[in-house]
Amino acid sequence: MAKPQTPKPEELVKVDYGTPGKSWIDIPVEFKDGHWCFGSRPEFLEAVGMPNARDWKPDEADWKLPDDWKDTILQGIKERLEKYRSFHIFMDICVRCGACADKCHFYIGSGDPKNMPVLRAELIRSIYRKYFTPGGKVFGKFAGARELTEEVIKEWWYYFYQCTECRRCSVFCPYGIDQAEITMIGRELLNLIGTQTGWIAGPVANCYNKGNHLGLEPHTLSSNMEYLVDDIEEITGIRVEPSWNRKGAEILFVTPSGDLFGDPGTYTAMGYLMLFHELGLDYTWSTYASEGGNFGFFTSMDMAKRLNYKIYAEAKRLGVKWIIGGECGHMWRVLHQYMDTWNGPADFLEEPVSPITGTKFENAKSTKMVHIAEFTADLIKHGKIKLDPSRNDHLNVTFHDSCNTARGMGMFEEPRYIINNVVNNFHEMSEEESREKTFCCGSGSGLNAGENMEIRMRGGMPRANAVKKVRDKHGVNMLANICAIDRATLSALMDYWTPDVGVCGAHELLANALVMTGEKKRTQDLRLEDLPGMEEEANEEGDE
Amino acid sequence: MGILFSLLIVVGLAVVALVGASMGHGMQMFFGVIVPYVSLAIFIVAGINKVVKWGRTPVPFQIPTTCGQQKSLPWIKHSPIENPNDTWGVVRRMALEVLLFRSLFRNLKTEINDGKLSYGSEKLLWLAGLAFHVSFFTVVLRHLRFFITPVPAFINITDSLDGFMQVGAPHLLLTGVILVAATAFLLYRRIGMAQIKHISLPADYFPLFLIIGIALSGIVMRYVTKVDIVKVKELTMGLLSFSFTVPSGIGVVFFIHVFLISTLLAYFPFSKLMHLGGVFLSPTRNMPNNSREKRHINPWNDTFGTEVHTYAHYEDAFREKMKDAGLPVEKE
Numbered sequence: 001m002a003k004p005q006t007p008k009p010e011e012l013v014k015v016d017y018g019t020p021g022k023s024w025i026d027i028p029v030e031f032k033d034g035h036w037c038f039g040s041r042p043e044f045l046e047a048v049g050m051p052n053a054r055d056w057k058p059d060e061a062d063w064k065l066p067d068d069w070k071d072t073i074l075q076g077i078k079e080r081l082e083k084y085r086s087f088h089i090f091m092d093i094c095v096r097c098g099a100c101a102d103k104c105h106f107y108i109g110s111g112d113p114k115n116m117p118v119l120r121a122e123l124i125r126s127i128y129r130k131y132f133t134p135g136g137k138v139f140g141k142f143a144g145a146r147e148l149t150e151e152v153i154k155e156w157w158y159y160f161y162q163c164t165e166c167r168r169c170s171v172f173c174p175y176g177i178d179q180a181e182i183t184m185i186g187r188e189l190l191n192l193i194g195t196q197t198g199w200i201a202g203p204v205a206n207c208y209n210k211g212n213h214l215g216l217e218p219h220t221l222s223s224n225m226e227y228l229v230d231d232i233e234e235i236t237g238i239r240v241e242p243s244w245n246r247k248g249a250e251i252l253f254v255t256p257s258g259d260l261f262g263d264p265g266t267y268t269a270m271g272y273l274m275l276f277h278e279l280g281l282d283y284t285w286s287t288y289a290s291e292g293g294n295f296g297f298f299t300s301m302d303m304a305k306r307l308n309y310k311i312y313a314e315a316k317r318l319g320v321k322w323i324i325g326g327e328c329g330h331m332w333r334v335l336h337q338y339m340d341t342w343n344g345p346a347d348f349l350e351e352p353v354s355p356i357t358g359t360k361f362e363n364a365k366s367t368k369m370v371h372i373a374e375f376t377a378d379l380i381k382h383g384k385i386k387l388d389p390s391r392n393d394h395l396n397v398t399f400h401d402s403c404n405t406a407r408g409m410g411m412f413e414e415p416r417y418i419i420n421n422v423v424n425n426f427h428e429m430s431e432e433e434s435r436e437k438t439f440c441c442g443s444g445s446g447l448n449a450g451e452n453m454e455i456r457m458r459g460g461m462p463r464a465n466a467v468k469k470v471r472d473k474h475g476v477n478m479l480a481n482i483c484a485i486d487r488a489t490l491s492a493l494m495d496y497w498t499p500d501v502g503v504c505g506a507h508e509l510l511a512n513a514l515v516m517t518g519e520k521k522r523t524q525d526l527r528l529e530d531l532p533g534m535e536e537e538a539n540e541e542g543d544e
Numbered sequence: 545m546g547i548l549f550s551l552l553i554v555v556g557l558a559v560v561a562l563v564g565a566s567m568g569h570g571m572q573m574f575f576g577v578i579v580p581y582v583s584l585a586i587f588i589v590a591g592i593n594k595v596v597k598w599g600r601t602p603v604p605f606q607i608p609t610t611c612g613q614q615k616s617l618p619w620i621k622h623s624p625i626e627n628p629n630d631t632w633g634v635v636r637r638m639a640l641e642v643l644l645f646r647s648l649f650r651n652l653k654t655e656i657n658d659g660k661l662s663y664g665s666e667k668l669l670w671l672a673g674l675a676f677h678v679s680f681f682t683v684v685l686r687h688l689r690f691f692i693t694p695v696p697a698f699i700n701i702t703d704s705l706d707g708f709m710q711v712g713a714p715h716l717l718l719t720g721v722i723l724v725a726a727t728a729f730l731l732y733r734r735i736g737m738a739q740i741k742h743i744s745l746p747a748d749y750f751p752l753f754l755i756i757g758i759a760l761s762g763i764v765m766r767y768v769t770k771v772d773i774v775k776v777k778e779l780t781m782g783l784l785s786f787s788f789t790v791p792s793g794i795g796v797v798f799f800i801h802v803f804l805i806s807t808l809l810a811y812f813p814f815s816k817l818m819h820l821g822g823v824f825l826s827p828t829r830n831m832p833n834n835s836r837e838k839r840h841i842n843p844w845n846d847t848f849g850t851e852v853h854t855y856a857h858y859e860d861a862f863r864e865k866m867k868d869a870g871l872p873v874e875k876e
Contacts (some may be wrong), residue, residue, distance in 0.1 A: 013659040019742040049851060083844060085601040086827045092594070093822035096748050098733070098740045099647075099669060102654035108661065118743050135747075135814050142549065144745040170609045174641070174648040174673070175819055176828035178609060208853050209861070218862050219869035245872050287871060288858045301604075302849045309852045317855055337606055340839045342848070363616045363629075367836040374616050381619060410610030410627040410833060413620045432652055432663035436611040436626070465661045 004033035006454045009497055013461070015111040024119055025126065025146055029155035031059055034454025036158055037447070040201035045194060047205035048303060052194025058157065063150065069193045070148055074131055076189045077124075081132065087185050090177045091128045094121060100169035100179070105440050106162050109458030117169035117179040120159050124186055127152065157195055160186040162455055164444035165298075165330075166403035171436050183445075188300045196299060199449035203295040207307050211290040212257035218244075218287035224260050225285075228270050231528060237520035240277040242285055245318070249284035250355060252315045255326025255372075256293040256484035259505075265487045267526040268327060268505030271514075275376065275507065278385065278516045279356055283324070289314035292331040293484060297338075298446035305342040308334060311369075312343050322352040323369040327505050329402035329483035330444060332371060336409045340367045357382040371405075373414040373482055376510060380421050386515035391522060392423040394532045395478040397509065398470045399428065400463065400490065401438035402483035410436075415482050415506050422513035427474040433466035443489035456489070457496050464497030471501055478502045480509060547735060550749035554757050557807055558800045565799035572790045575799045576779055583806035590813035595821045604842035606835040609828040629834040638830055642823060645674055669733070676726035679719040680755070682706065683762075686717070690780040714766060724759045727752055751817060754808050761801040771795040 006012075020027055036058055045053035052066045066072070081088045101116040102108060113119055122144065129136025129145035136145030146152070165180035190196070203213035210217055216224065222244050233239045243249065253276070259269040276283055289310040296303035315323055325335055340346070349368040352361040359378045361370045379385050399419060405411040412435050420426055433439055442460030470476040479490055479501050490503045512525050523534045564571045612623025624633040625640065640646040653666035685702055689695045707715030731752045734744045765771045775791040776798060782789040812818070824830065859866065859873055866873050 010659075013656075015656060017656075017739070019738045024742065049849075082601060083604060085598060085603045085825065086607065088601045089598055089822045089825055089827075092598075093816060093819040093826075095816045095819055096740075096743050096745065097648075097669060097673070098737075098743055099651050101739055101743065103652070108654055108656075113739070113742055116739070116743065122743070133814070142546070142746045144747055167609055170828055171611055172647060172650055172652075174645055175823050176609055176641075176647065176826040178607070178828045181607065181828075211858065217865060218871055219865045222869050222871060247872070287862075287866070288855050305848050306852050310855075313852075313855060335836075337835050340835060341605055341842050342845065344839050359617070361616075362837065363614070363834070364836040366839045369836065377620070378617055381617070407609050407611070408607075410612055410614035410623070411616070412613050414616065417620070430663075437650075437652075462661055465659075469660075 003451045004454065006034055006457055006496075009457075012109075012454070012457060015109065015458075017111045019113055024113060024122070025141065028151060029114075029158050031154075031158060032454075035162065035452055036455075037161060037197035037199045037449045037452050040194075040196040040198045044198065044201035044205040045196060048208050048306070050194070050196070050201075050299070050303070051192060054194055056195070058154075063154070063195065065150065065153070065193055065195075069153070072192050073148060073153070073189055076192050077128060077132070080185050080188070081128075084181075084185065086178065086181045089175075090121065090182055091125055091132075093175055094118065094125070094177055096122075097174065099172045099174065100177075103169050103172050104179075105164075105166070105168070105442055105462045106455065106459045109442070109461040110162075110455065114155075114159050115162060117163075120163055120179055121177070121182050123152070123156055123159060124182060153190070153193070153195070156186055157190055160190065161197060161447060161452075162459070164403070164440045164442065164447055164459065166440040166444060167407040168403070168437065168440070171407060184297075184301075187298065191299050197446065197449070200295050200298045200446035203446075204299060204303060204307070207291050207295060211286075211288050211310065213291055213293060213295055214257045214261055216257060216261065216290065221257075221260060221285075221287050221290055225269075225273075228260070228266060228273060231526075232270055232274055235522065235524050235526065235528065236274070236516055238274075238277065238516055238518060240273045242273055242276075243283075244285050244287055246284035247318050249282050249318060250321050251281065251283040252289070252311075252318060252320040252323045253283050253285055253326070254289055254292045254311055254323060256328045256331055257291050258293070258484040258488060259326060260290075262488060264491065264502070264504055264508065264527070265484050267508040267511075268484075268487065270526050271505065271507030271509075271511035272326060272372070274511040274514055274516060275385070278514060279379070281355070284318060284320070286314045286318070292325055292328050292335075294331060294334045295446055297330060297334055304334065304338065308339055309343050311335075311339070312346055315346070315368075316348050321350040323349070324372055324375055325369055326372050327482035327484065327507060329404040329485055331404075331484070332411075333404035333408035335367065335369055339369070354378055356384050371411060371414070373411065373418060373506060376507070377414040377417045380418060387422055387510075387513045388515050389422050389424050389513050391512050391525070391531060391534070392509055393425070395423060395509070396425040396427065396474060396476045397423045397478045397480050398426070398467065398474075398476045399434070400441070400467075400479055400481040400486060401434055402481060402486055403438065403440050403444060405482060406436055406438050411482075415480075418506050418510055419480055422509045427470050427476055429466045429470055433462070439463040439466060441483075441486050441489040441493060443492075444485055448485060448489045453492075457493065460489070460493040461497065463490070464493050467494070467501055468498050471498055476501065478504055480504055480506055482506050546744065546746035547749050550746050551753050553750060554753040554804070557754075557804060558757060558761070561800040561803035562796055564803075565796040569790060569792065572794075572799065573788070575803055576790045576794075577783065577788050579806045580783065580802055583810040587809035587812055591818070591821070594813050594818055595825075598822065598825050602843045603827050603831070604844065606831050606833075606840040607827055608831045608833045610833050614833060628832050629837070630832050634830055634832050638824065641829055645670055647829075648673055668729075672726045672729045675722050676730060679723040679726060682719040683723060683759075686719070690777050691784055693777075693781065712767070717766075720759060720763055720766075724756065724763070727756050727759065731756070747815060751808070751811070751815065754804055754811075758801060758804045758808065761797055761804065765795070765797050765801060769795055769797050771798050
C-alpha cells in the first residue's frame with residue numbers, strides 16, 4: 001500500500017475552523033488520505049492471543065467484523081462502566097462547555113470538529129446514552145443518543161487514532177474529564193473486535209516475544225551497542241564497558257529500545273553509557289526487559305500489564321536493588337501511574353538510594369524505579385560530575401515538555417536543571433505552550449507511522465509553531481526533550497515545519513558537556529560532528 | 545432545532561402550570577403540593593442512586609492530571625496544589641476547583657493568523673460560569689426564608705447584602721439579575737458561537753431555558769405581580785409539616801415557578817447537571833500524585849489476563865544466539 005503524499009506546509013497551515021451546518025451525528029465519517037494507519041496483520045494479534053485476528057483494510061467497505069461484534073462492544077462498555085469510575089463519570093457529567101475544544105493539537109491543526117475533545121468523547125457517549133441511560137433510550141437523538149452501527153465503529157477507529165492521549169484537554173476541563181482515558185477505553189473496545197493498527201500491534205508482538213518494540217534479538221542489541229561504544233571511544237578515547245543481563249548488579253537500567261537503534265535517540269543512549277561509566281555505576285542492561293516503552297498501553301490495559309511484567313520480573317531474576325528508567329514519555333506514565341498497581345509490590349527490591357550522593361529517592365520508595373533525570377539532577381546538585389557547558393555553545397536550546405511526564409507525572413524542573421547546567425544558551429517556549437500546557441509532538445500513543453503523516457504534521461503544528469517562535473526570536477537551533485518517541489517524531493516534525501532546528505535528548509547534551517576522567521580533548525560532539533572552535537585548536541595542536 | 549425544541553418544552557411546561565393552576569383548588573393542590581413532593585423525591589432518590597453508583601465503581605489506577613511540579617528531590621520546589629502528593633494538597637486543589645473553578649480559569653483562546661498561532665486569555669466563560677453558580681446558590685439560600693420560622697439571621701444578612709443597592713421597592717436583589725444575565729450569556733455562547741453551537745445538544749439548551757424560566761417567574765412574582773408572601777409561606781411551611789394546605793389567592797405565577805423548579809429537580813439526576821456530584825469524584829482531580837511512593841491498589845487487578853512471556857520462554861527461544869554473543873544464560 002502506497003503512503004499518501006503530504007501537502008506542503010504552506011498548504012497545511014491554512015486551517016478552516018468553520019462548522020458544518022448540521023449536527024455532527026448526521027455527518028458520516030470520511031477517511032482522508034494521510035490521516036489513518038494501516039490495519040494490523042493477523043499474525044501480530046495472534047502472537048499475543050488478541051481476539052478476532054484477520055486480514056482487513058480500513059479503507060475497504062467490509063471490515064470483516066466478527067458476527068457478534070455489536071454484543072461484544074456493548075458488553076465491553078458495560079464491563080468498563082463497572083470497572084472504571086473515571087469512564088463512568090466522564091460519560092455522565094460533561095456539560096459541553098467547550099473549554100477543551102481549541103486545546104487539542106489535532107483540532108488546532110486540522111479544524112475537524114470531531115477532533116475537539118468534547119466531540120471525540122461524544123462519539124462514545126452517544127452510544128452510552130442509547131444503551132445505558134433511560135433518557136437516551138426514550139428520547140433518542142434529542143438526548144444525544146444514537147444507534148451503534150458499523151459506521152460508528154469506523155468513526156471511533158478513525159478518531160480514537162487521531163488522539164495521542166496527551167491529556168492537554170484534561171488540564172482545562174472544569175471536571176478534569178480526560179480524553180486520554182476515553183480514548184484508551186475506546187481503543188480497548190476496538191481491540192475486542194480485532195480492529196487494531198499494524199503500527200501498534202507489530203511492536204506489541206515484538207515486545208512480547210523479543211523483549212522490545214523493534215524486535216531486536218539479544219545478540220543484535222549487544223552488537224548494536226558495540227557501535228555506540230566504538231563511537232564513544234572515538235570521541236573521548238575512553239572505552240566504556242556496559243554489561244548485559246548481569247546478575248548481582250546494583251541497578252537495572254531500562255530505556256526505550258528506540259534509543260539503541262535510530263538517530264538521534266542513539267546519541268542519548270551514548271549519553272547514558274558515558275555518564276554511568278564516569279560514575280563507575282554498578283548497573284546492567286537487560287535484553288529480556290529491553291523496552292521501557294509500552295505499546296501495549298495503546299491497545300488494552302491487559303496487554304500493557306503483560307508487557308510491563310518483564311521489568312520487575314527481570315529485576316527480581318538479576319537480583320538488583322533498584323531500577324533506573326531512561327528518558328521517555330508514555331513509558332513514564334506507565335511506570336509512574338500503573339506499574340506498581342499492576343505488577344507490584346516490588347518488595348524484593350530496596351528503596352532507591354543513589355550510590356554516588358547517598359540521596360534517598362523518597363518519591364519512588366514503593367516502585368523502586370527512578371527517572372534518570374531525577375538521578376542526574378541530584379548528581380549535578382551535589383557536584384558529583386564535572387561539566388563544561390561551553391562544549392554546547394554552538395547550540396541554542398529550547399525544551400519540549402513531553403505530554404506524559406508533564407501531565408501524568410509533573411516532572412518539569414529536573415530536566416530543566418540538567419539542561420541549564422550543561423548548556424549556556426537556553427530559551428523557554430511561552431507559558432501557554434510548555435509545562436502543563438505543553439503541546440504534543442502529534443505522533444504519540446502509537447501514531448508515529450508513515451502512512452498517517454499528514455495528520456501527524458497537522459497535530460504537531462502547534463508544537464512546531466512554538467519552536468518557530470523561539471527560533472525567530474532567540475535563534476534556537478536545538479529542541480531538547482526527554483522522550484524517545486519525541487526524538488523520532490519531532491525530528492520529522494522539525495524537518496517539515498522548521499527544518500533548521502535539530503532534536504536531542506537531555507542526556508546527549510549532558511554527555512557533550514561531561515568531563516570524563518582520562519578523556520582526550522574533545523573535538524567532536526556525540527554526533528561525530530566537529531565542535532566549533534575546538535576543531536581549530538586541535539589542528540593547531542596537531543601542527544605542533 | 546434543538547434550541548427551539550427545548551424552548552418550546554419549557555414554554556409548554558409553563559403553560560401547563562398556568563392552565564392547571566387556573567382550574568381551581570384541586571389542581572393547585574396538584575401543582576403546589578403533589579408535584580413538588582414527587583419531584584423532590586425523584587431528585588433525592590435518583591441523585592443519591594447515581595452518586596452511590598459512581599462511588600461503588602472502583603478507581604483502578606491513580607491517574608491525577610498533574611498541572612505543576614511533582615514532589616521529588618528536596619531542593620526542587622514542589623507545587624503542592626497543582627500537583628498534590630497528599631490528602632491536604634488534594635483538599636486544597638479540590639477546594640479551588642469546586643469553589644473557584646480553577647481549571648476553567650486557565651482557559652485560553654487559540655487563534656491562527658498568517659500561519660502563526662497565538663493564545664489569548666479567555667476568562668469570560670469562567671466569569672459567567674462562576675457568576676451563574678454563585679448567584680444560583682445565593683438565590684437558593686435566600687429561599688430558605690420560606691421554610692424556616694423565625695428566619696435565621698444569616699438569611700436576612702444575605703438578603704440585605706444582596707439588596708444593598710436599595711433600588712426600588714421591594715429592593716432589587718442583585719443575584720437575581722446576575723443569575724439571569726449569566727444564564728443569558730451561557731445561552732448566547734451556545735447560539736451565537738458556531739463551534740459551541742455545533743457541540744450543543746437539546747440537553748444543553750433545555751436546562752438553560754428552564755433556569756431562565758424559573759428566574760424570570762421569580763422576578764415577576766417579586767417585582768410585578770407581587771404574590772402574597774404570607775400565603776406562600778403558609779404553603780411552604782405546610783409542605784414541611786405534611787399538612788398539605790394550599791391557601792387561596794396566591795397567584796398563578798407562583799405555580800409556574802414551582803412547576804419549573806419541580807421539573808428541574810426531577811430532571812437533574814438524569815442529566816449533565818449531575819456534574820454537581822461528579823466534580824467531587826473525578827479521579828484526575830481528587831487523587832494525590834504519589835503513585836511511586838505508595839502503591840495504589842486496584843481491586844480487580846487479578847482479573848487481568850495472566851499469560852506472560854517469562855524469561856525462561858525468552859531464553860529458550862534465543863539461548864544459542866545469546867551464547868554466541870557472549871551473553872550470560874541460565875541454562876547452558
